[in-house]
Amino acid sequence: MTKPNTIRGDWEPHAGRLADELAAAGKLTEPRLAEAVRAVPRHAFVPTYHQQTADGSWARCVSVDDLASVYANTALITALAPAATGGTTVLSSSTQPGLMTRMIEALHLIDGARVLEVGTGTGYNAGLLAHRLGDGQVYSVDVEADLVELARQRLAGLGYHPTLVAGDGAAGLPEHAPFHAIIATCAVPAIPWAWVEQVRPGGVILSDLKPAPGAGSLVRLTRRDDDRAEGRFDATYAAFMDLRHTAGNNPAGFRVERDHDRAEYRTTSLDPNTPWASLLVWFLASFDLGPEIAYGYTLPEGGKIPAHSDTVPTASWIATPDGSWAEITLAAQNGQHEVAEGGPRRLWRLIENAYDTWTDLGRPGWDSFGLTVTPGTHTVWFDQPDSEHTWYLAAPVDDGEKFGAAGRAV
Numbered sequence: 470m471t472k473p474n475t476i477r478g479d480w481e482p483h484a485g486r487l488a489d490e491l492a493a494a495g496k497l498t499e500p501r502l503a504e505a506v507r508a509v510p511r512h513a514f515v516p517t518y519h520q521q522t523a524d525g526s527w528a529r530c531v532s533v534d535d536l537a538s539v540y541a542n543t544a545l546i547t548a549l550a551p552a553a554t555g556g557t558t559v560l561s562s563s564t565q566p567g568l569m570t571r572m573i574e575a576l577h578l579i580d581g582a583r584v585l586e587v588g589t590g591t592g593y594n595a596g597l598l599a600h601r602l603g604d605g606q607v608y609s610v611d612v613e614a615d616l617v618e619l620a621r622q623r624l625a626g627l628g629y630h631p632t633l634v635a636g637d638g639a640a641g642l643p644e645h646a647p648f649h650a651i652i653a654t655c656a657v658p659a660i661p662w663a664w665v666e667q668v669r670p671g672g673v674i675l676s677d678l679k680p681a682p683g684a685g686s687l688v689r690l691t692r693r694d695d696d697r698a699e700g701r702f703d704a705t706y707a708a709f710m711d712l713r714h715t716a717g718n719n720p721a722g723f724r725v726e727r728d729h730d731r732a733e734y735r736t737t738s739l740d741p742n743t744p745w746a747s748l749l750v751w752f753l754a755s756f757d758l759g760p761e762i763a764y765g766y767t768l769p770e771g772g773k774i775p776a777h778s779d780t781v782p783t784a785s786w787i788a789t790p791d792g793s794w795a796e797i798t799l800a801a802q803n804g805q806h807e808v809a810e811g812g813p814r815r816l817w818r819l820i821e822n823a824y825d826t827w828t829d830l831g832r833p834g835w836d837s838f839g840l841t842v843t844p845g846t847h848t849v850w851f852d853q854p855d856s857e858h859t860w861y862l863a864a865p866v867d868d869g870e871k872f873g874a875a876g877r878a879v
């Protein structure tokens with residue numbers, strides 16, 4: 470593919486270095502995809518990006534002024550919006566190139582494969598796919614119409630013309646199905662059945678599955694003839710921004726007052742950082758905690774932790790919409806942290822139980838777990854689909870997308 474020579478900056482050596490770096494790290498092994506990384510100028514899709522500064526505000530960076538940063542294996546924040554809770558939220562980003570190449574390789578694409586990407590964003594990944602497979606094989610959808618339009622212009626400026634659509638990618642693109650693969654670059658609370666219907670038998674769905682905030686990772690499913698999709702989680706944890714059904718930011722969450730006067734107190738030896746530090750335990754706990762969980766750190770004087778701040782939190786906390794909450798001091802005495810719990814459920818106990826389960830299973834990694842999806846069920850299993858250790862997400866209840874109560878099957 471010949472590219473117009475209007476792209477600013479001496480970017481090709483940077484793109485070449487990025488390809489070499491990803492190859493050396495084992496994240497880029499297919500020669501044809503490596504060729505795409507060398508040929509597609511990332512900074513044409515990310516002409517500017519946002520970087521958070523020490524005081525928590527966002528600075529705008531111009532890519533052509535620092536090409537080395539744009540051709541590094543890092544995610545770049547490309548679109549911001551006012552958050553429903555105040556402050557700023559991220560609407561779109563350019564994913565880490567190494568994660569992108571790992572995911573594309575995990576699709577096991579052959580020439581002629583048709584691929585649907587959910588989450589066009591900047592269009593860079595669609596550019597890599599179009600370079601690798603050809604325009605006619607690549608479809609990409611994003612809920613943000615203006616991002617789709619920008620991506621279309623940038624791709625066309627480089628000579629790429631994949632099919633881009635503005636809309637809710639949870640519905641897939643039935644008019645262009647069937648696909649050999651669907652790759653989602655946003656996180657879903659459950660795999661939409663429409664995706665299973667729109668991949669061919671033997672085709673692959675690769676998505677970040679997060680049934681609850683922060684709880685879950687990349688899963689690679691193969692559609693089977695018997696109308697189910699099944700597969701394992703990827704060995705390496707990954708986190709994408711959440712899918713939202715409408716453009717703009719996600720709705721505001723919920724608040725639970727932590728009334729320490731009416732709390733029950735006890736101690737725990739479990740690390741209070743578990744929701745962040747032990748992501749598989751957090752995932753297993755989420756089946757009991759439910760799909761809506763708020764969590765964070767408590768500061769000595771209250772308020773939020775500014776980015777890169779030196780403020781040291783005193784405790785971690787979690788809460789669920791039924792009014793349950795737990796707060797765990799970070800400081801320990803003889804290895805014991807103080808736990809305060811209030812509301813109808815003892816949330817920290819659920820996390821301790823999940824930790825015990827994970828320990829009893831031999832502290833397995835993500836790829837020891839898998840997922841089976843049928844029209845009405847999502848079953849997570851340990852080791853094998855017919856395992857005695859399974860967890861389930863209950864059937865969709867309201868809008869057909871968001872799963873209701875989650876639970877443990879066995």
Ligand SMILES: C[S@@+](CC[C@H](N)C(=O)[O-])C[C@H]1O[C@@H](n2cnc3c(N)ncnc32)[C@H](O)[C@@H]1O
Pocket residue numbers: 560561562563564587588589590591592593594595610611612613616636637638639654655709710711712713714715
């Ligand atoms: C991490 S970015 C994607 C990065 C992109 N693949 C690239 O190469 O730049 C995630 C994208 O998912 C999009 N998204 C969120 N909800 C969506 C939905 N329901 N359907 C399609 N895209 C969605 C966001 O607007 C955002 O652009």
